Amino acid sequence: MIRRPGREGGGFALPLVLLTLVIAAALLAGAAQLAWREDRAVQRERAQTRAHGRAETGMAAMLASWTPARLSRLLPMPFDSLVVRDGDGWEGRVRRLNEGLVLIDATGIDSLARVRLGRLVQARPLVALPAAALAARGPVALGAGSAIRGTGSSPSPTCPPDSGSIGLITTGAVTLSDDAAISGSPPVVTLTSGLDSAREALYQRAYAALAEQATIVLPPGGWAPHPTVSGGRCDVATLDNWGDPLIETGPCSSYWPIVHVTGDAQLQGGEGEGILLVDGDLDASGVNNFSGVLIVRGRLKGGSGGGILNVEGSVVAATVGPPLGAIIGLTVAYSKCFVQMALATSGAFLPVPSRSWKQLF
Numbered sequence: 001m002i003r004r005p006g007r008e009g010g011g012f013a014l015p016l017v018l019l020t021l022v023i024a025a026a027l028l029a030g031a032a033q034l035a036w037r038e039d040r041a042v043q044r045e046r047a048q049t050r051a052h053g054r055a056e057t058g059m060a061a062m063l064a065s066w067t068p069a070r071l072s073r074l075l076p077m078p079f080d081s082l083v084v085r086d087g088d089g090w091e092g093r094v095r096r097l098n099e100g101l102v103l104i105d106a107t108g109i110d111s112l113a114r115v116r117l118g119r120l121v122q123a124r125p126l127v128a129l130p131a132a133a134l135a136a137r138g139p140v141a142l143g144a145g146s147a148i149r150g151t152g153s154s155p156s157p158t159c160p161p162d163s164g165s166i167g168l169i170t171t172g173a174v175t176l177s178d179d180a181a182i183s184g185s186p187p188v189v190t191l192t193s194g195l196d197s198a199r200e201a202l203y204q205r206a207y208a209a210l211a212e213q214a215t216i217v218l219p220p221g222g223w224a225p226h227p228t229v230s231g232g233r234c235d236v237a238t239l240d241n242w243g244d245p246l247i248e249t250g251p252c253s254s255y256w257p258i259v260h261v262t263g264d265a266q267l268q269g270g271e272g273e274g275i276l277l278v279d280g281d282l283d284a285s286g287v288n289n290f291s292g293v294l295i296v297r298g299r300l301k302g303g304s305g306g307g308i309l310n311v312e313g314s315v316v317a318a319t320v321g322p323p324l325g326a327i328i329g330l331t332v333a334y335s336k337c338f339v340q341m342a343l344a345t346s347g348a349f350l351p352v353p354s355r356s357w358k359q360l361f
Contacts, residue, residue: 047112050089055108055117058090062104068123069258069345071096073215076234076255099123099254100344101352120352125343126213127206129293129314132166133184133334137203138319139172142180143326145308149333150184159337167334172319177326184334207295211260211277213346216242220263220280225272227252242272245291245312256292256345264298267309275342282317284309284329291335292342301327313338 062084071094074082081095092106100123107116129135133150142148150167167184168174171191174182182188216239227244228235234252235241242259244252256274265278269286276290281298284307292313300317301324308329321327 044112047110051108051110051113051115054089055106055115058092058106059104059117059119062092062094063349067213068347069213069215072256072345073236076236078254099341102349121349122352123344124347124350126209126346129339130169132169133332134168135316136170136320139322140170141175141321141326143328144178145328146180146330148182159335165334210275210346214258214260216257216259218261222266222268224268225270243274245271245273245289256342258345274345291338293339313342
């Protein structure tokens, strides 16, 4: 047998080379897989960050867009919700929990991630009223069937009874005739110095701010408010629907609008709740029941038209009765609870003081 030179051990070289190539390929594949996973993780983290930012943008946008008054009109009942969609990478939902507490739910959307955030916000009222049944910036004359009560029993099972509240605060003279009465702790507080220019300017600014947020704006004239229900829900599109102060479980019981009458007004029998602003004088005919805050820039005539006006909450007026004579048929019972619920529909939403923010998923 003739051996050719250079062939010794040649049978082992090719398998060794192949093994080396396989190992190298496996190492490269592992490195590529690891690099792909790291790149994927980085992309997901960036997408998560973008989605989180879009969710926060959505929450800020919804927080800036809604006033308590507007939201109360759109969502008249607790746990009503409203879906909000935006073309900038987020969508959200606004859910009313009660008169002053709202949950803002926003979801940020990216190609690789979705982030959902929630924030609890509460209404911050525009104004703070004195703890008195009636506040007048001028003289007050009460006649037959009129009673101003700063203290008394609870007007509602959901509201605790008030005690120690002032009956009347005024800068003018107080006159009582027939069976008119004022009670409270104290019954009457007279501001002998009157209203200075700074307080008057503050009052005018507060009134203008409330009027700007009004959800129902009416011309001068007569109105007979009453709750209106359509399909089992409160029909807030009806201009003479001012909520329902008489049936606490009714569809309109949680609807507290801000009503602005741009001149003289006459209540012609009915009921409502919330904040009632009257630019001129206010008179009443028939039996009228109102819960919340009533502010009259002119004269509160009450029942000069032979009517009765019952208010549970607080009333502010320039004068009460004069110069037309004593007001009749006016009853005002102070309720801190009703005042707070009415004012909670004004102002702006702010995050609750603690633990307002939470990532939902």
